[in-house]
Amino acid sequence: MRLQHDRKRVCAPFTKRKRVDAQAIVEQAHALIHEGGSAAFSMRPLASALGTSTSALYRRFPSKEWLLIAVVDYVLEDVVATPPNAQAVTARRRLEHLSSSLREVLSSHPHLHEILTSRVTVTPNTIRIAEAALSCLRGVGVGDSDLVDAYNAWSGYVIGFTAIETKPPGFTPEPDLQEAMRRQLEDGGGLGAPTVAELMSPGANIAFGLRWAPGRLGAANTSFDWGLKALLDGFEAGQRG
Amino acid sequence: MRLQHDRKRVCAPFTKRKRVDAQAIVEQAHALIHEGGSAAFSMRPLASALGTSTSALYRRFPSKEWLLIAVVDYVLEDVVATPPNAQAVTARRRLEHLSSSLREVLSSHPHLHEILTSRVTVTPNTIRIAEAALSCLRGVGVGDSDLVDAYNAWSGYVIGFTAIETKPPGFTPEPDLQEAMRRQLEDGGGLGAPTVAELMSPGANIAFGLRWAPGRLGAANTSFDWGLKALLDGFEAGQRG
């Protein structure tokens, strides 16, 4: 599933003939982004990986922007939403599953946040996920007047947490820069930041804004579930009060 | 306040002499990013805006990466953290102020997320903000064993929400693409997404993943505070249970 762009300008991506090509471009683009990161991704290597000319790509996608959004949708296809009619599964449980599925997918494609968070992306899978989340939130007891707020708060938490959590491994800072940040944390912790100094054992690399190495959060990495529980508890408590 | 890089390779940014220059570079870079977005920002225009050669910039900053992180720290300077010894102000209230100050600053510099969320950034102001947040969370009643989790959840929510919320206005998608997304939402809403169709009046542009126009969320825009309340309520309830 991908967005349709103006048929007058370029070939229709949904027609039977040649549809494979557009799909192949998306898959190859995804593969290249997965390997080398979205910053390093460019049209020329993509074309040569596919064995075509760079300009031929512009017959399937009006611009790199359209292609990137197609890649986002392609990856989000993997997010699993439990259907609401599944018996014996509470709305809360379904929402927890959706959250962790979304987190898993975004985590295993660490370059997607760079694309996802910095632009507006409405795609079939975006809508599908939103539909599932909204229905769960209703099931949890959130009233209609609060539903949009709850949905925004939920997306903000899940997507935001994962976006900050998962630094692309290819985006490792240069050793010099990494060392400078580590030193900064040691020095800063000693001077004006007693709580930071107390909690962040050197090398812990455990908390946002205080860690200098990329990849997922270290240690137990319980923060996501812990925070989601607090957020959903807050949702439910708010409806009762 | 900025990170120090290796003095052997380049001139020290903290020495009295020439320090103005490094500061001037950061400020000019910030101005250019503010106007044109971080994607469009490049070294050549920066140099010519400052009246120097491009290569002269590399004497103050080892790479564009160091410069971008310096810009992040420069902007985060504006985040206000109420000191913990301020009487008659509860920890909860201080945390709410810190959250909205952080949100305000990030919102008014909409291009910062692209820099902030996609790489590891430890800077003096990052540490200052973390220190304030940790101390507030402790004051709210979060136990030491949960403090890192609570801090991560809080950062994930605040930074994440704001990152998704604030699309850089310069990042407006091409009209064709924007129209395709709007249509997608209409069609998709009608077919497999009844809740989306029910809630998202056309043109509402109100919810993450379902809106096609950049800028802040429309309408009442109460979602941030609503979600923060739920999260902090959840924090407090969790400590009592």
Add this chain to the structure above:
DNA sequence: ACCTGAACACCGTTCAAGT
């Protein structure tokens, strides 16, 4: 109808040559 090579107007970074 589709593809192509060449071109346009850009990038970040380096480095020998200047002062």
Add this chain to the structure above:
DNA sequence: ACCTGAACACCGTTCAAGT
């Protein structure tokens, strides 16, 4: 010690020319 211009190896996108 600092700055510079030119160069290197790249970008996204367009378009006349081919089949």
